[in-house]
Amino acid sequence: MEMPAPDQGVIARRGEIAAALRRIVPGEGVILSEPERRAYESDGLTAYRQPPLVIVLPSTVAEVAAVLRYCKQEGIKVVPRGAGTSLSGGALPLADGVLLGMAKFNRILDIDYDNRCAVVQPGVTNLGISHAVEGAGFYYAPDPSSQIACSIGGNVAENSGGVHCLKYGLTTNNLLGLELVTMDGEVVRLGGKHLDAEGYDLIGILTGSEGLLGVVTEVTVRILKKPPTARALLIGFGSVEDGGNCVAAIIAAGIIPGGMEMMDKPAIHAAEDFVGAGYPRDVEALLIVELDGPEAEVDYLIAKVEAIARDNRASSVRISQNEAERLAFWAGRKAAFPAVGRISPDYYCMDGTIPRARLAEVLTRISELSKEHGLAVANVFHAGDGNLHPLILYDANKSGEIERAEAFGTDILKLCVKVGGVLTGEHGVGVEKRDLMGTMFDETDLAHQERLKCAFDPDGLLNPGKVFPQLHRCAELGRLHVHRGQLPHPDLPRF
Numbered sequence: 001m002e003m004p005a006p007d008q009g010v011i012a013r014r015g016e017i018a019a020a021l022r023r024i025v026p027g028e029g030v031i032l033s034e035p036e037r038r039a040y041e042s043d044g045l046t047a048y049r050q051p052p053l054v055i056v057l058p059s060t061v062a063e064v065a066a067v068l069r070y071c072k073q074e075g076i077k078v079v080p081r082g083a084g085t086s087l088s089g090g091a092l093p094l095a096d097g098v099l100l101g102m103a104k105f106n107r108i109l110d111i112d113y114d115n116r117c118a119v120v121q122p123g124v125t126n127l128g129i130s131h132a133v134e135g136a137g138f139y140y141a142p143d144p145s146s147q148i149a150c151s152i153g154g155n156v157a158e159n160s161g162g163v164h165c166l167k168y169g170l171t172t173n174n175l176l177g178l179e180l181v182t183m184d185g186e187v188v189r190l191g192g193k194h195l196d197a198e199g200y201d202l203i204g205i206l207t208g209s210e211g212l213l214g215v216v217t218e219v220t221v222r223i224l225k226k227p228p229t230a231r232a233l234l235i236g237f238g239s240v241e242d243g244g245n246c247v248a249a250i251i252a253a254g255i256i257p258g259g260m261e262m263m264d265k266p267a268i269h270a271a272e273d274f275v276g277a278g279y280p281r282d283v284e285a286l287l288i289v290e291l292d293g294p295e296a297e298v299d300y301l302i303a304k305v306e307a308i309a310r311d312n313r314a315s316s317v318r319i320s321q322n323e324a325e326r327l328a329f330w331a332g333r334k335a336a337f338p339a340v341g342r343i344s345p346d347y348y349c350m351d352g353t354i355p356r357a358r359l360a361e362v363l364t365r366i367s368e369l370s371k372e373h374g375l376a377v378a379n380v381f382h383a384g385d386g387n388l389h390p391l392i393l394y395d396a397n398k399s400g401e402i403e404r405a406e407a408f409g410t411d412i413l414k415l416c417v418k419v420g421g422v423l424t425g426e427h428g429v430g431v432e433k434r435d436l437m438g439t440m441f442d443e444t445d446l447a448h449q450e451r452l453k454c455a456f457d458p459d460g461l462l463n464p465g466k467v468f469p470q471l472h473r474c475a476e477l478g479r480l481h482v483h484r485g486q487l488p489h490p491d492l493p494r495f
């Protein structure tokens with residue numbers, strides 16, 4: 001993965017730029033020393049490291065706006081950062097770019113139970129929102145496994161998901177309002193506490209935009225009443241294929257579980273060794289299905305799912321008898337990433353989405369690829385959404401292993417696209433999948449996407465080097481002549 005050559009002129013001005021930023025964010029809000037800059041050199045995709053030019057940590061919207069205005073005026077690049085847990089390198093710093101850390105935006109501004117929403121600053125952690133409202137019996141539904149650490153601003157930028165998203169939607173389905181600052185330093189407010197904002201769906205455009213369109217400074221999220229009952233089934237299968245068929249059969253029966261997650265044998269063993277969740281070790285695949293709602297409905301659905309599981313050759317079925325047992329079922333799945341981290345010096349977490357019906361076939365091919373690349377893989381996935389997370393095990397200290405892990409990961413993502421899926425389910429494109437965008441989009445598609453970027457950030461200063469394989473100058477795109485035959489759909493207008 002190559003990044004554009006850094007601008008040595010900007011690097012030479014590091015001290016002057018830091019001094020200007022200190023005038024905007026006084027006190028300890030600007031970090032310049034080499035050891036402290038190193039602390040920010042990567043995000044969750046630790047294979048890539050680059051200390052930033054300088055770090056600025058504003059604590060007010062006015063400071064964010066002034067920082068962006070200054071950088072725009074001076075032609076300096078800016079990388080927004082939340083908690084730095086991105087697994088696609090979205091928050092990877094640039095040698096010639098200011099890292100704009102949003103950690104000080106950590107306050108919950110308003111909890112409005114009547115309108116079932118909370119207004120929070122972007123640095124608040126995902127779990128922090130649920131904690132703030134749990135006393136009144138509410139929660140925030142999207143629950144990435146990183147929820148204890150990741151920020152809601154990062155969730156918005158990546159359109160993050162989690163176990164509960166099958167039934168309750170991803171981040172994009174749980175937002176009511178956003179405040180953002182554009183690269184011009186303009187503060188824009190979208191939506192609010194009400195449903196559906198008028199006009200274009202700009203909140204939808206901002207969600208998943210990976211820090212390329214604006215810096216989010218306030219988020220209004222929906223909060224939901226906790227369901228009165230939640231119970232889970234732990235279902236073992238003798239083959240991943242049987243597990244995949246069971247997932248398809250549950251959905252085909254019209255049941256939308258609160259969560260439906262699957263793990264393969266290596267992941268089951270790693271999780272069991274780590275947290276002792278009580279998982280069976282003699283199965284090839286383990287499915288966790290959670291049903292939530294009124295007690296009578298949950299009892300009815302549990303019986304239905306159990307019958308479907310038996311029809312699909314389940315080798316074991318356990319049903320949680322109390323809350324502690326339900327949480328134990330989930331504990332292994334939630335700890336699957338760190339569990340795999342214990343059995344391998346390094347792992348590379350992939351994120352691709354496929355049509356659910358292709359699950360068994362794709363997992364078989366991943367296991368063949370594992371042999372071809374000579375690297376082990378453990379699979380955990382949001383089975384209900386068809387969102388795969390193969391964890392490729394490697395040792396960065398062994399020569400050539402990181403390159404083999406990347407090549408293996410590339411083959412998995414190409415496979416996802418080939419079977420009708422997409423490059424990412426929830427972790428974003430970042431730098432990780434940037435050079436694979438061409439496997440999914442043709443040049444015309446990418447040019448249309450870049451036009452949107454240009455509408456927000458014509459100088460390409462906000463998080464450059466991410467998402468787009470090659471960012472054109474906006475002026476070039478303006479003149480781009482697209483022939484009708486090149487358009488992805490004949491009804492799309494000519495530019």
Ligand SMILES: Cc1cc2nc3c(=O)[nH]c(=O)nc-3n(C[C@H](O)[C@H](O)[C@H](O)COP(=O)(O)OP(=O)(O)OC[C@H]3O[C@@H](n4cnc5c(N)ncnc54)[C@H](O)[C@@H]3O)c2cc1C
Pocket residue numbers: 043044079080081082083084085086087089090091102122143144145146149150151152153154155156157158159160161162163210211212214215216217337338426427463
């Ligand atoms: C162990 C582990 C488990 C994970 N599990 C999941 C999971 O289950 N589901 C899932 O979806 N993800 C998961 N992730 C990935 C990651 O946690 C999410 O992508 C998360 O949303 C990133 O949030 P962050 O605050 O760490 O953002 P960062 O990593 O700091 O940034 C991510 C992106 O958001 C942009 N950004 C951050 N803040 C702002 C802002 N205020 N305004 C504009 N842009 C901004 C950055 O520029 C960058 O492009 C996991 C990560 C780890 C390490």
